[in-house]
Amino acid sequence: MTVLSSRPTLAYATRRARGDFESVSPATSFVDLPRVFTMHRGGVLRDGVVAYETFGSLSADRDNAVLVLPGLSASAHVASTDGDPRSGWWESMVGPGRPIDTDEWFVICVSALGGCRGSSGPASIDPKTGRPYGVTFPELALEDVAEAAAHVVRALEIDQLACVVGTSMGGMVALALLERWPSLARAHVNISAGLHSMPFAIAMRSVQREAIRDDPSWQGGDYTATRYPASGMRTARKLGVLTYRSSEEWSHRFARRRVDHRAEPFGREFEVESYVHANADRFSRSFDPNCYLYLSRAVDWFEAGQGVRGGPADALVMGVRTDLLFPPEQQQDVADYFRRRGAAVRHVVIDSDKGHDAFLVDVEAFGRPLSSFLNNRPWRIG
Amino acid sequence: MTVLSSRPTLAYATRRARGDFESVSPATSFVDLPRVFTMHRGGVLRDGVVAYETFGSLSADRDNAVLVLPGLSASAHVASTDGDPRSGWWESMVGPGRPIDTDEWFVICVSALGGCRGSSGPASIDPKTGRPYGVTFPELALEDVAEAAAHVVRALEIDQLACVVGTSMGGMVALALLERWPSLARAHVNISAGLHSMPFAIAMRSVQREAIRDDPSWQGGDYTATRYPASGMRTARKLGVLTYRSSEEWSHRFARRRVDHRAEPFGREFEVESYVHANADRFSRSFDPNCYLYLSRAVDWFEAGQGVRGGPADALVMGVRTDLLFPPEQQQDVADYFRRRGAAVRHVVIDSDKGHDAFLVDVEAFGRPLSSFLNNRPWRIG
Numbered sequence: 001m002t003v004l005s006s007r008p009t010l011a012y013a014t015r016r017a018r019g020d021f022e023s024v025s026p027a028t029s030f031v032d033l034p035r036v037f038t039m040h041r042g043g044v045l046r047d048g049v050v051a052y053e054t055f056g057s058l059s060a061d062r063d064n065a066v067l068v069l070p071g072l073s074a075s076a077h078v079a080s081t082d083g084d085p086r087s088g089w090w091e092s093m094v095g096p097g098r099p100i101d102t103d104e105w106f107v108i109c110v111s112a113l114g115g116c117r118g119s120s121g122p123a124s125i126d127p128k129t130g131r132p133y134g135v136t137f138p139e140l141a142l143e144d145v146a147e148a149a150a151h152v153v154r155a156l157e158i159d160q161l162a163c164v165v166g167t168s169m170g171g172m173v174a175l176a177l178l179e180r181w182p183s184l185a186r187a188h189v190n191i192s193a194g195l196h197s198m199p200f201a202i203a204m205r206s207v208q209r210e211a212i213r214d215d216p217s218w219q220g221g222d223y224t225a226t227r228y229p230a231s232g233m234r235t236a237r238k239l240g241v242l243t244y245r246s247s248e249e250w251s252h253r254f255a256r257r258r259v260d261h262r263a264e265p266f267g268r269e270f271e272v273e274s275y276v277h278a279n280a281d282r283f284s285r286s287f288d289p290n291c292y293l294y295l296s297r298a299v300d301w302f303e304a305g306q307g308v309r310g311g312p313a314d315a316l317v318m319g320v321r322t323d324l325l326f327p328p329e330q331q332q333d334v335a336d337y338f339r340r341r342g343a344a345v346r347h348v349v350i351d352s353d354k355g356h357d358a359f360l361v362d363v364e365a366f367g368r369p370l371s372s373f374l375n376n377r378p379w380r381i382g
Numbered sequence: 383m384t385v386l387s388s389r390p391t392l393a394y395a396t397r398r399a400r401g402d403f404e405s406v407s408p409a410t411s412f413v414d415l416p417r418v419f420t421m422h423r424g425g426v427l428r429d430g431v432v433a434y435e436t437f438g439s440l441s442a443d444r445d446n447a448v449l450v451l452p453g454l455s456a457s458a459h460v461a462s463t464d465g466d467p468r469s470g471w472w473e474s475m476v477g478p479g480r481p482i483d484t485d486e487w488f489v490i491c492v493s494a495l496g497g498c499r500g501s502s503g504p505a506s507i508d509p510k511t512g513r514p515y516g517v518t519f520p521e522l523a524l525e526d527v528a529e530a531a532a533h534v535v536r537a538l539e540i541d542q543l544a545c546v547v548g549t550s551m552g553g554m555v556a557l558a559l560l561e562r563w564p565s566l567a568r569a570h571v572n573i574s575a576g577l578h579s580m581p582f583a584i585a586m587r588s589v590q591r592e593a594i595r596d597d598p599s600w601q602g603g604d605y606t607a608t609r610y611p612a613s614g615m616r617t618a619r620k621l622g623v624l625t626y627r628s629s630e631e632w633s634h635r636f637a638r639r640r641v642d643h644r645a646e647p648f649g650r651e652f653e654v655e656s657y658v659h660a661n662a663d664r665f666s667r668s669f670d671p672n673c674y675l676y677l678s679r680a681v682d683w684f685e686a687g688q689g690v691r692g693g694p695a696d697a698l699v700m701g702v703r704t705d706l707l708f709p710p711e712q713q714q715d716v717a718d719y720f721r722r723r724g725a726a727v728r729h730v731v732i733d734s735d736k737g738h739d740a741f742l743v744d745v746e747a748f749g750r751p752l753s754s755f756l757n758n759r760p761w762r763i764g
Contacts, residue, residue, distance in 0.1 A: 247582035
């Protein structure tokens with residue numbers, strides 16, 4: 001059994017040394033990975049750690065745990081707690097009386113391996129060199145992110161989860177987890193993800209990665225805080241923002257309104273340009289560029305297996321009509337996939353103009369089916 | 383009356399000097415703009431020229447002319463001729479026996495002012511300095527592109543066109559033209575355009591322009607053939623290609639097939655990445671980066687007027703179900719706009735997976751309504 005640990009991770013130390021990534025929550029806990037962790041694609045990670053936060057209380061029977069697997073850039077801080085009162089990335093969905101009700105469920109949110117939110121990743125210090133791994137971090141697959149999350153579940157001495165909830169990339173991580181351990185959870189909620197990435201999404205992420213790699217300050221991954229690929233990260237994030245929402249939403253929200261900013265030729269003139277730029281500018285220094293490259297590529301690589309049988313008895317699959325990255329037909333495929341595995345599946349297409357990110361903002365539309373699924377299903381009693 | 387001229391343009395000379403843009407067709411003719419040409423946004427262009435090609439024969443009554451206004455990067459070489467047997471950009475649509483039948487119609491295709499396909503633009507030599515204008519070229523609006531096209535029509539001594547056909551950006555140029563001179567054409571075909579650009583398209587073009595401007599080789603617009611923003615142009619074009627087609631098409635065409643290219647970390651691995659890269663690589667040296675910036679911004683700026691009355695008696699408005707840049711509701715707006723101006727309008731939504739660029743490839747789907755419109759309408763006899 002992997003031991004629980006609360007020492008700060010190397011990733012965290014690096015991040016703090018660079019002084020520029022969003023703080024990992026003080027409520028974060030850490031689990032050591034096995035000292036030699038063999039990765040899905042053959043590489044080896046030594047002395048890795050996985051960061052997570054928990055919310056609510058584990059029942060005496062240890063049967064009320066809900067594992068939340070976040071998207072690419074989100075941390076383990078899914079909601080505020082006494083330990084860290086700052087809003088989490090899914091604040092309105094997780095907490096006492098909320099759709100994922102922490103008065104009832106023991107929620108575990110695990111930070112993705114390969115990212116820069118506390119778990120080991122390319123921004124962590126390589127103990128062999130004393131410097132960040134950068135592109136020497138082993139090739140990362142979503143199967144590794146799933147394996148790391150499983151280590152947290154084991155460390156918490158939970159034999160079976162009540163439910164695994166995965167959003168976006170986290171939805172794919174959930175698929176990887178439930179393929180490796182089909183009976184790890186009695187139920188599953190898969191939100192705005194797919195069995196694999198489609199070529200449009202792959203091509204868009206390819207341009208995002210190229211923008212980072214083409215930034216001369218990327219320096220083959222050996223950037224520093226002072227010589228940092230901020231411009232490439234901004235471009236990558238802008239494309240992210242554009243594909244995370246929908247054309248329909250931009251039209252309602254910004255129309256053709258102008259800002260006065262015309263300081264430079266071809267500068268930002270429309271409100272939409274200004275909004276996207278400000279968002280990207282904030283993001284560019286709050287997420288590690290190499291981690292972005294690794295996770296982005298892992299999303300392209302992932303493919304759910306087709307021969308898996310068994311698994312959760314109940315599944316809720318949700319997606320959004322206007323999602324450009326994982327359009328509704330992909331959630332249909334996820335629903336069919338779990339049906340083939342024997343689950344009772346509810347598939348909900350949310351009619352929102354908020355695109356891929358709708359689950360973060362259309363709380364009511366997502367919260368209602370989620371709440372009903374968590375409250376009424378027979379697997380509720382473990 | 384502006385005089386006809388067949389001297390090579392300065393733009394052409396520049397392009398040849400740089401040795402890297404696609405050849406302007408030897409069949410190209412040129413019209414001088416007024417020596418002092420006042421631009422829509424207040425600037426002044428001196429000694430400008432407009433490039434065009436013609437196809438078929440002008441009738442004795444000079445009443446069978448069809449003006450074709452191309453998209454952002456297309457030239458005046460819309461189809462092959464004896465003078466230039468190379469395929470044109472709309473080869474299957476224009477020619478003897480084709481939907482725009484040159485046995486019947488005298489087709490004029492005008493290269494956009496501000497571009498680098500023969501008409502004056504930022505890549506042309508500024509006679510005052512002997513160097514390319516670059517960003518000192520006056521601010522360009524699509525109204526200027528329309529005005530330049532009108533000069534060609536006048537130079538050819540045509541009082542009224544049978545029809546104006548505009549595709550993509552050319553559809554907006556057509557709107558500008560028919561607002562300035564409502565009775566210049568008896569009929570109008572507007573393809574895959576809109577009354578204005580939507581914020582999603584603006585934001586996407588903004589990222590494209592930024593990729594060029596952020597390329598250190600752009601050098602404020604003063605690049606040379608040897609120090610040239612090829613990387614920024616490639617990124618811009620990749621986003622172009624991604625928004626010109628549709629997710630649906632990529633899925634049918636590329637699925638998740640791989641290429642073996644793994645020469646560099648995070649290199650191109652999927653066929654879709656490789657395709658988009660090859661397309662962008664070709665484009666990056668075949669279109670002038672500053673011209674791209676000017677035209678791209680002009681498309682963002684354009685807004686059709688709402689108070690115009692009168693105009694063509696008949697209009698055909700076409701668009702595509704999967705167009706990301708100008709989605710079908712925008713063609714509905716164009717159709718309504720011409721109805722308000724008194725036209726009999728036919729609005730056709732093509733059910734194609736080819737997205738914005740479908741008019742270039744789904745020849746039959748576009749050709750049939752176009753052919754029927756051109757052959758059966760009363761305005762056929764001038």
